[in-house]
Amino acid sequence: MKPGPFRYLAPTTLEEAVRALGEHPDAKVLAGGQSLIPVLSMRLARPTHLVDLAGIAGLGEVEVSDEWVRVGALVTHARLLADEDGYAALPLLRQALRNVAHPAIRNRGTTVGSIAHADAAGEMPSILAITDGVVEAFGPQGRREIPASEFFAGALETTLAHDEVIEAVRFGRFPGGTTTAFLESARRKGDYAMAGVAVALTVDESGQITSARASFVSVTDVPGVLDLTGALAGRIPTDVDWSVIDDAVQDHIEPEADIHVSAEYRAHLAGELARRAFAQAAATHPGGNS
């Protein structure tokens, strides 16, 4: 379990990083290394070069605006988890990040890295999806923005070009009147989830639902958004029997078996978690129970 030979490059600007990627078709970007290094050690990938982002200035910020929480490429999960402004602006970030791996991994692994890695079992891709987030890519032609809905292309696949680096991602903030919840079930605490769900529930001033959305972990190929607003608009959240969403959830997900769970159980679990997450989000509304 030692990686094969590779060259290590430490650019100090995004331009340099992108140039290096352009020159070496088998180069890989290195951020926190929590996904990439194990892959190298098991020799499942053989990049000729690693382009480390660690020395590039300006990638370590969390910025909050009225519309966004912007997270730079070098912001670790731990840093974002602890960010009070980010939490206040978008509680769902912390609700989800608590479930990402363990403290030691979160201290090194970056949130942007986990989005670049695009593992459908990762929590943060689904958060990018449900917040209608945007990926800020930096390439030889400069900057471009990729909406979450166009970013994830398949399991561990994105539409980022080989010679592009993600400079930051922006998670969209929800309108006033929104509560969120994140629930997952993992075999062990901190493991990739057997199933997980993020929900966002928005009500208007009269307390009636105006938007209800969910995004899933480990039960879809690509993190997408399940919009349940049609079925729920106008209802009072605490009055809803959340089993009404069961069919829509089951239609949306594509659970597969692995060595830990059967596909049937995974489907059942995702359905149950979705119900509980909505009930939780409903209960935290001003009109809710808690």
Place this chain on the structure above:
Amino acid sequence: MTTRQFGQPVQRREDPRLLTGGGRYLDDLGHTAYEAAFVRSPHAHARIVDIDTDDAIDVDGVIAIYTHEDLPGIIGEPLPLLIPHPALTQARTGYALAKDEVNHVGEAVVMVVATNRYVAEDAVERIRVSYERLPAVVGIEAARDGSQTVHDEYDDNVSAHLLQEVGDVEAALAAAPHTLTLDLEIERSACQPLEGKGVLAQWNSDDESLRIYSSTQTSTGVRAAVAAKLGLPLAKVECIAPDVGGGFGVKIMHPWPEEVLVPWAARNLDHDVKWTEDRREHFISSSHERGQLQQVTVGFDDEGRLLALDVKFWHDNGAYTPYGIIVPIITATQLLGPYKPGTYRVEFWSLFTNTVLVTPYRGAGRPQGCFAMERTMDAIARYLEIDRAEVRARNFILPEEMPYDHGLMFQDGRPLKYDSGDFPASLAKLKELVGWDDFADYRAAAEAEGRKVGLGIGCYVEGTGVGPYEGGHIHVETDGRVNVATGLTTQGQGHQTALAQIVADELGVPFENVHVTTGDTRRMAYAVGTFASRAAVMSGNAVALAARVVKAKALRIAADALEVSPDDLEIENGVISVKGAPGNSIDIGTVAVMSNPLRYAFDEAAKKATQFAGTFDPDKPPVGDDEEPGLEGQDFYSPTQATFANGMHAAIVETDPQTAEITILRYCVIHDCGNMINPLIVEGQIHGGVAQGVGGALYERMVYDDSGQLLNASFMDFLMPYASEVPHVEADHLETPSPLNPLGIKGAGEAGTIPVSAVIASAIEDAEGFPITAMPISPSELWTLRRAHA
């Protein structure tokens, strides 16, 4: 009066060093050594057609590449069968490097030695081995069916078949008012110590000697094996176990192929060579354990008393049997736990499969036996609608029946005879601790909140401290430092603390002055090893006996110096003084000076000794006929039989009504290992044992596919529980001394692990209301079971 150390919760003195990164494990040694890596079989069963190393030899930094053909003489012969048994009629061991055929994924085929491990792995990648694949036998059913065999030379896959019977089981079953049959299953798991195996060999061509460092549980065993394989005199081989990051059984198996090959390569190349096992290698080439299918038929009376117990089980021994049939023998004998079976028949088949070999893992066959027995107890209770604890109590061996001889032969070839234990007292304590009698209320309260809970119980007896012997050697230096050596090894058990406590008391010296060395053949050449919960019993008693030898000698010399009789002396805090006249004294360091007639005044201690003349007799030699120079002594402890510790566990488990997630709410342990040397260490052992037991009950399994590929050979998919999965353990003790040894102690190392699967199954069954017959169990499986029972 100095406080007695024995029995005190003394903080482990090794911890500050280990916890601050001061440990020196195998991979921390030998920085200039060449490093080895192996080409391992990708197939479970195949013939080796050709090995092409041409591309690899050119890799910059490669020093040597070896295949079986390169192994001369005895090194190329099969590895030893460590523990033969008359029932093991079809034994097979592997080769250091596979010869012609591979029998499991991970078997070593080619060894590469290079300047470092990275380069060695680059070369490994370039070696092409052509295989002709053969059908793989995977799983107990396939092995039992026998239509495909693992080893050509045998007609079936049965390595051993053994039947033991006490009383007439057929007749007792026929006469029993009630009978039940249970089909049970326990899956494979493995020790998975955080440090894998590893070997560093240093060949000294000047004096043709070999020093081996191995991450082993037996340095004497490795030393003897390597000396034999390399044709070296024992005197030219030494083996040292450095800090070892866990063993749990896998490192008592020896010699591993690498333990032979690395020293051999070091001698060949006249250069230090090292191999550090990585996690993937550990998964696919170090032993596993546990896998069994069991069938229990039990006959009992209206009160739930056992009349006949008829057990058949099929044990997966993997591809080879170097460690014999210790594991199934232990299952067969220790299954009985604290109970009288009425009559007992146990029959097992140990089966070859094309998987990693199976050798003892903490508990060593007992968790499976305990599972069979305890599931049976619960089944009887449910059938007769009697309280589960009550059914157990009715079948207990009572204190007045001790020593109790089951009429069976134990793993050490000696009678299975319990020395002591008070099972009713243990059960009473356990019921009190967990709130057994109030559980109906507890459950009702949970149900009112829409929650599902269950209470489970499991009891076991563990034969510990098996022989044949261990030794202790004690040497007192002139400054009063006491060096204690015992040959068995340490993998984190706290021997530096516990053995020092014993010696401090026995010798009458300060605990701080006592320094313990383990696992170093330079210091103690005769030793067995650390396994079978034997270290405290064997080496604890050995160092106690050795301390008594040294103490007697010290008093003899002091008596001479102080001109009194040894009987008039006492020793405390390292000072020997005349009873009632504390001013008239001599310290033990000075006695050490006096013990050696060659007395250059190198240090203060030697100068100080000159004030004591002692008796001088010109007609006697400086060292008397029955004396030796130096204040040192050694003794060996060799018991007639094992001591039997016992314990009872109970757990309260919650199962989520919708998601079937399983949570352990409370875990209670009553533990009786006789007199405790150090309760802190005993509890640590229990906590660690329960943690591993929880792994076996709820998380860990070896997922082999039909072709014999291990699908979860990493810590990502082999779910060893984290701290977050291990419940808080509430432990209490009973101390029923063993009458068999001077200290009255029994082993505690494996105890925590043994009943956990049985206890958790019992609790889940209680929560769910349908039988749990296979462990481990996951939420997905529990959910599937619920649907089957709906």
